[in-house]
Amino acid sequence: MARMKFLCDTERCIECNGCVTACNNEHDVPEGINRRHVVTLKDGEYGEKSMSVACMHCTDAPCAAVCPVDCFYTTPDGIVLHDKDLCIGCGYCFYACPFGAPQFEEQNIFAARTKMDKCTFCAGGPPPDNSAEEYRQYGRNRIAEGKLPLCAEMCSTKALLAGDGSIVSDIYRQRVVRRGGRPDTWGWDTAYDFKGSKE
Amino acid sequence: MITLSKNRLNGYLTLGAVLLFLLGCAVYLQANGADPSNPRADFWRMVRSGAPGYTAVSSQGHSVLIHNDGENWREIRNILIIDLSPWILGLTLVAMGLFHLIVGGDKLEEPRSGVMITRYSLGDRLLHWYTALLFIIMAVTGLSLLLGRAGLIPIFGHVAVASYLSIAKLVHNWAGPLFLAGVILEFFAWAGNNIPGKRDFEWFKSMGGMIGSGPRPHTGKINGGEKAWFWLMILFGATVGVTGVILDFPIWGQERFTMQVSHVIHATAAVLFVAASFGHMYMGTLGSEGAFEGMWRGKVDKVWAKQHADLWYEKVAGEE
Numbered sequence: 001m002a003r004m005k006f007l008c009d010t011e012r013c014i015e016c017n018g019c020v021t022a023c024n025n026e027h028d029v030p031e032g033i034n035r036r037h038v039v040t041l042k043d044g045e046y047g048e049k050s051m052s053v054a055c056m057h058c059t060d061a062p063c064a065a066v067c068p069v070d071c072f073y074t075t076p077d078g079i080v081l082h083d084k085d086l087c088i089g090c091g092y093c094f095y096a097c098p099f100g101a102p103q104f105e106e107q108n109i110f111a112a113r114t115k116m117d118k119c120t121f122c123a124g125g126p127p128p129d130n131s132a133e134e135y136r137q138y139g140r141n142r143i144a145e146g147k148l149p150l151c152a153e154m155c156s157t158k159a160l161l162a163g164d165g166s167i168v169s170d171i172y173r174q175r176v177v178r179r180g181g182r183p184d185t186w187g188w189d190t191a192y193d194f195k196g197s198k199e
Numbered sequence: 200m201i202t203l204s205k206n207r208l209n210g211y212l213t214l215g216a217v218l219l220f221l222l223g224c225a226v227y228l229q230a231n232g233a234d235p236s237n238p239r240a241d242f243w244r245m246v247r248s249g250a251p252g253y254t255a256v257s258s259q260g261h262s263v264l265i266h267n268d269g270e271n272w273r274e275i276r277n278i279l280i281i282d283l284s285p286w287i288l289g290l291t292l293v294a295m296g297l298f299h300l301i302v303g304g305d306k307l308e309e310p311r312s313g314v315m316i317t318r319y320s321l322g323d324r325l326l327h328w329y330t331a332l333l334f335i336i337m338a339v340t341g342l343s344l345l346l347g348r349a350g351l352i353p354i355f356g357h358v359a360v361a362s363y364l365s366i367a368k369l370v371h372n373w374a375g376p377l378f379l380a381g382v383i384l385e386f387f388a389w390a391g392n393n394i395p396g397k398r399d400f401e402w403f404k405s406m407g408g409m410i411g412s413g414p415r416p417h418t419g420k421i422n423g424g425e426k427a428w429f430w431l432m433i434l435f436g437a438t439v440g441v442t443g444v445i446l447d448f449p450i451w452g453q454e455r456f457t458m459q460v461s462h463v464i465h466a467t468a469a470v471l472f473v474a475a476s477f478g479h480m481y482m483g484t485l486g487s488e489g490a491f492e493g494m495w496r497g498k499v500d501k502v503w504a505k506q507h508a509d510l511w512y513e514k515v516a517g518e519e
Contacts, residue, residue, distance in 0.1 A: 010242060017255050037256035039264050041245050049242050053264055062273045068344050069361040070352055086361035088368050095459050096269045100260045111450045
């Protein structure tokens with residue numbers, strides 16, 4: 001059985017936030033919630049790198065470990081999903097998650113938390129596949145349609161990879177072998193003075 | 200057999216030496232010009248150190264790629280707090296049961312006189328029961344949230360427990376500030392009566408005469424044990440109340456780390472608070488015959504007052 005994985009190649013990510021926009025649109029997520037976000041380290045400095053991050057569908061998921069109502073489950077594909085009918089909105093998954101994946105709507109009185117929302121690897125949730133109920137609660141179920149997550153599918157530089165972990169790592173390994181210690185783009189070190197700026 | 204002429208051999212050797220020299224130069228230049236650090240490893244180190252970056256999606260904590268403290272919080276909550284708290288609460292109950300079997304509750308030493316003395320005013324009693332009721336609600340809902348996954352889901356199933364806990368969370372969140380208000384009011388109402396004195400240490404030597412055969416220590420209106428509970432209640436109540444308010448209202452920009460620390464303090468103090476409250480509930484009912492009516496109806500028997508609060512009894516009797 002495939003184990004689904006995300007991988008973001010920092011040598012390729014150009015911080016276009018297309019993955020974030022595509023995800024929000026595909027799943028019609030409520031305002032204020034972003035299931036995916038792009039972080040840029042050393043923004044505007046030498047060595048700037050960006051990375052797109054969402055739920056990483058951990059094998060030993062901290063969110064699932066701390067949930068008081070045990071509403072998380074892992075699909076046979078290794079995708080971590082949750083049941084919003086059970087979720088009580090305590091926010092413990094938000095405390096535990098290293099990637100900031102669990103999201104809550106914040107416009108309630110005293111910012112009281114309602115049902116948690118997070119990336120589903122485009123695999124929906126417990127209701128029947130591609131039912132109206134599933135779409136309303138979790139967004140589209142592309143996995144059931146035989147497709148991969150939209151964020152990775154539409155990534156313009158193919159920085160974000162999603163799919164069977166062994167295939168994703170094969171693709172990434174080929175890239176690493178080909179580019180060696182150099183940046184992915186030919187001439188990048190010349191253009192950006194890769195060696196000269198280090199004194 | 201091929202034999203090389205001497206001139207040709209010298210030529211090859213010279214060429215080899217020149218090539219070796221050039222290769223050495225190339226290695227030297229490359230080594231000098233190269234960056235000794237690995238930029239990709241540096242990037243990963245930055246990520247693991249939790250260095251914040253820029254993100255267009257500005258929800259809380261999103262500027263950091265990997266938060267390490269979530270795993271620490273998970274270990275502390277799931278391993279220390281959840282595994283230890285049933286033992287703390289259970290052993291407290293066992294210890295109290297053993298105390299009741301071996302030492303037993305404090306009975307009235309003389310038959311009831313039927314003469315009742317006012318001990319707590321209606322205001323005192325309303326304040327006490329307001330806070331006590333909220334305390335029980337907070338304890339039951341809070342312990343359900345902490346231990347329900349291990350203790351309730353195997354019995355009642357996911358759906359029933361999730362519906363109960365969604366109500367429990369709401370009740371816990373809304374009743375919490377009301378409980379804190381009760382603790383604060385109790386502090387201002389009763390702190391004056393509960394200032395510890397030398398007499399209270401005497402009281403503890405024999406637990407007010409419950410242990411040993413010596414004479415009962417002289418006691419004012421509030422004895423050492425009651426004062427100790429009062430200050431524990433204020434300490435735990437304030438701790439649980441303040442950390443609870445931090446957790447309850449994520450509207451003041453408190454960070455996730457603040458909430459993790461608050462949760463650990465909140466849960467730890469709450470479990471100890473509940474364990475200590477068992478002692479108070481025992482002493483107010485089974486542990487001391489005739490004490491409960493003082494807080495329920497406001498009046499105690501003269502015999503009880505003489506036995507447990509002799510100095511207060513003399514003062515009240517003198518006034519009448």
